[in-house]
Amino acid sequence: MLSFKTLGFGLALALVAGAGARAQEIYSGHYPQQTGQAIYQGICQGCHMPGALGAVGAGAYPALAHNPHLASGEYPALVVLNGRKAMPNFGSSFSDEQIAAVVNYVRVNFGNHYPKPITPAEVAALRASTK
Amino acid sequence: MQNAIDALYYDASIKVGLQFKRRFWEQDDAIYGGISFTDQPNSMIGYPSTDYFSDGKGVLLGAYTFGPNAFLYAAMSPEERVAKTVEYGAKLHPQYKEEFENGVAVAWHRVPWTLGCAGHWTEELRAQHYDDLCAIDGRIVLAGEHASRIPAWQEGALLSSLDAIRRLHQRVMTA
Numbered sequence: 001m002l003s004f005k006t007l008g009f010g011l012a013l014a015l016v017a018g019a020g021a022r023a024q025e026i027y028s029g030h031y032p033q034q035t036g037q038a039i040y041q042g043i044c045q046g047c048h049m050p051g052a053l054g055a056v057g058a059g060a061y062p063a064l065a066h067n068p069h070l071a072s073g074e075y076p077a078l079v080v081l082n083g084r085k086a087m088p089n090f091g092s093s094f095s096d097e098q099i100a101a102v103v104n105y106v107r108v109n110f111g112n113h114y115p116k117p118i119t120p121a122e123v124a125a126l127r128a129s130t131k
Numbered sequence: 132m133q134n135a136i137d138a139l140y141y142d143a144s145i146k147v148g149l150q151f152k153r154r155f156w157e158q159d160d161a162i163y164g165g166i167s168f169t170d171q172p173n174s175m176i177g178y179p180s181t182d183y184f185s186d187g188k189g190v191l192l193g194a195y196t197f198g199p200n201a202f203l204y205a206a207m208s209p210e211e212r213v214a215k216t217v218e219y220g221a222k223l224h225p226q227y228k229e230e231f232e233n234g235v236a237v238a239w240h241r242v243p244w245t246l247g248c249a250g251h252w253t254e255e256l257r258a259q260h261y262d263d264l265c266a267i268d269g270r271i272v273l274a275g276e277h278a279s280r281i282p283a284w285q286e287g288a289l290l291s292s293l294d295a296i297r298r299l300h301q302r303v304m305t306a
Contacts, residue, residue, distance in 0.1 A: 030199070031203070043199075043202045043203060043206055045206045046202050046204075046205030046206035047240055047246075055243075057242070057245075057246045058244050058245055058246050083140055085140070086140050086246065088140045088141075088142075089140075
């Protein structure tokens with residue numbers, strides 16, 4: 001008899017693949033978190049780690065702490081919208097408000113001091129310009 | 132090949148295994164194998180298809196998620212993932228509270244040698260990058276589920292390795 005363990009990943013994916021609508025539900029969706037801190041701690045730190053310290057394994061998750069690439073709010077907003085290399089795009093899962101909130105949160109925490117915020121309207125413009 | 136590698140990110144997935152003092156899903160609820168789907172963040176509960184009717188402890192797949200829920204889980208500590216999974220599951224099976232013993236959680240984005248679960252291909256990405264990803268580039272040839280048309284599956288990984296070895300062999304023999 002096959003054990004559940006050996007069926008593992010394949011089994012559930014088969015079920016998912018067998019029902020298109022179901023797959024859509026599982027792979028897409030929105031995050032409930034609204035504040036920058038809640039979004040960072042609820043989602044981003046899954047890779048960028050608590051304290052935004054980053055991590056190294058087969059590849060590397062960049063540290064967001066003390067990161068000069070955050071000087072302009074547009075760059076991190078673009079990366080969240082469209083992804084970059086190993087980082088998935090989150091444009092379809094986050095509202096403009098959520099992206100602005102988390103970008104602004106990271107830019108004034110973890111040893112970063114870039115207080116001029118990016119606005120949801122500016123995120124919306126970036127979203128439109130890179131479609 | 133470098134462009135293809137940079138273009139393909141990995142989907143997130145997590146699994147949580149929960150050990151219980153007894154197989155209450157069989158004994159109380161007549162559930163033998165199968166899956167309960169839920170709209171809670173744990174997405175599903177998988178019941179073992181083995182050792183039916185046995186006494187003693189049992190293990191459930193307490194959570195198995197993709198997409199947003201997988202990132203939410205990955206952002207938690209392993210202990211928190213297990214605790215949350217017990218909390219979500221208890222809404223479906225109140226027996227969880229009495230019978231839970233311990234659990235283990237894996238988030239593939241936190242597994243150092245993969246940093247993710249499976250390559251996320253779209254039709255557009257395939258058209259643009261798949262041939263380059265699979266091509267022999269200098270001294271490097273890639274093999275794995277990410278270099279196959281059956282992503283995330285062991286079958287894709289095996290077929291990819293056979294294909295890579297075949298092409299490598301062909302190249303060496305005609306050199």
